[in-house]
Amino acid sequence: MGGDRAPAAIVEGAVLASGEGLASGLVLVGDKGAIEAELKKHGNGSGIEVVHATQVVEMHESPAESLRKKKDSSIVRAVKLLKTGEVSAVISAGNTGAFVAAATLFARTLKGIHRPGIAAPLPNPSGGISLLIDVGANIFCKPLHLVHYGIMAASYAKHVLGIAEPKVGLVNIGEESEKGTELIKETNALFEKTDLNYVGNVEGQDIYKGVADIFVAEGVLGNTILKVSEGLGEMIFRYLTGWFTKTGAMENEAVKGAMGTLYSMVDYAEYGGAPLLGISGLCIICHGRSDAKAITNAVRVATRYATEGVHDKIAEQIVTFENDASAAGKEIPSV
């Protein structure tokens, strides 16, 4: 029920995913009447189950308040299906804050994880994607939270995105280890103790130079990086589209093609959503603007996550990090 194009685009995306056999089972959670009306437009979407929820959290509602007041919202219902194990993943294009709050409150966090983090996909110069974690789930970060983000995102990148040895970088104001705030300096030192493919501190411009696959930042910084990228990408896209349309250059097939690619590069709805990592079960946060294709992509990602057992692999990594560090007598700060 959440997102700018719900429920139409969500239902259409689910039907497409079902048609492509992307999941062994799909459940749509929300207003039964509205969902079934949409399903009818697509031949009733055979094999898709509908779970009724009487309430909807609106896009700009306060997360905490919405959870208190709307106990039968589609997002709470969906997360509870995750908790009981009836589903392996929940996908939503709705209110991100409410989704994260519901997941944190009603699902369990992974063993050893104190704060889940959102890993947002970003374009990189080789045409692939890198992950930026955290983009806003946690604005009161401790060094261990950030290192856990790196471990979880690297595991996700390896097993879901197929990146062999993901390089992990920590966003900072400079590359040198003595640069930055206390949080960043301590996090950098702690990352050195992991067996990650850690490349050290990176600066903002490095995110779009492909120097790492995973970029770790605390929530305010990560959120701003994501949104600044979105804003600048849109401004450039609009400027060029306006200019090319006015001058007739858009008639040129090469120009049209380039603008199409640029659009998918700067349109964060294209990437199949951002996983909330650290929850027992997968939550995929889709952009509010998500269309059917974006939802289908998210289903593909969720299925891959479930079938590859990424969940258990992430949990193992967290335990391994703690055990290795403790065996080596290294101090892992408590949080």
Place this chain on the structure above:
Amino acid sequence: MGGDRAPAAIVEGAVLASGEGLASGLVLVGDKGAIEAELKKHGNGSGIEVVHATQVVEMHESPAESLRKKKDSSIVRAVKLLKTGEVSAVISAGNTGAFVAAATLFARTLKGIHRPGIAAPLPNPSGGISLLIDVGANIFCKPLHLVHYGIMAASYAKHVLGIAEPKVGLVNIGEESEKGTELIKETNALFEKTDLNYVGNVEGQDIYKGVADIFVAEGVLGNTILKVSEGLGEMIFRYLTGWFTKTGAMENEAVKGAMGTLYSMVDYAEYGGAPLLGISGLCIICHGRSDAKAITNAVRVATRYATEGVHDKIAEQIVTFENDASAAGKEIPSV
């Protein structure tokens, strides 16, 4: 002597500025022999004075160490001319950290200002520029530092950039006043007490939507916003240039023109440098890549700053803010 193209581009920029009558006097500080050799290429640059300095701070040298070891570097020499009042402004395309450290150490800060901040120009959708402060001078920010940045940048925008009533926004993870870290929440409350045209919290994407003229952020956040923008702009520019060149679309005049405009939009060397605000006298930090045109632009900005008496206007604003608040019995936190 600093910057990727020094001293050639710096000398050429000074000669151009002198030719256009942009400053009542210009002083080039650095290796006398190298500077005079460059000046010779441009008819000796009549009216340009040369002050000899035997040392150069390299681009990646540690600022603190460079100041300790190189007491006769061009940057230290230049800042000392500012301190003694022999010049009204110092322009450098060299090591930013060393420049800021030298300015903080050898020049005085403005009365009431505890931490100077760098205001970097960013493109906005209406083709003008907005200012982002601070992009890295101060990573240990208190609310009052951030409010002073807003006051100083608004005054600079008004008197140097000609923006009538500059709108000031505070970069945050959300627009609501209860969002964000303690630093951001306290700063937001303090901004409400100023007589600035304060628009409240803004998110990353708003920076490129023209919702404000001044964007205030602590140093790590501001630095990352600037560098992420630079990196993404470059990635998009390179992708499009490659594609348009390969397909021959670059032959189209409209495409060529658009790429030229895009280049100036994303090339931060175009904007005439970033002022370090809060110092007694003006320091303009130019991009390391600065060409002659960028240096000329910086001279134009510096002259405008000096002739408009912006310095005194900023100092007045700071005093007014303190007096107003104290008269109204409002508490201004000490730092």
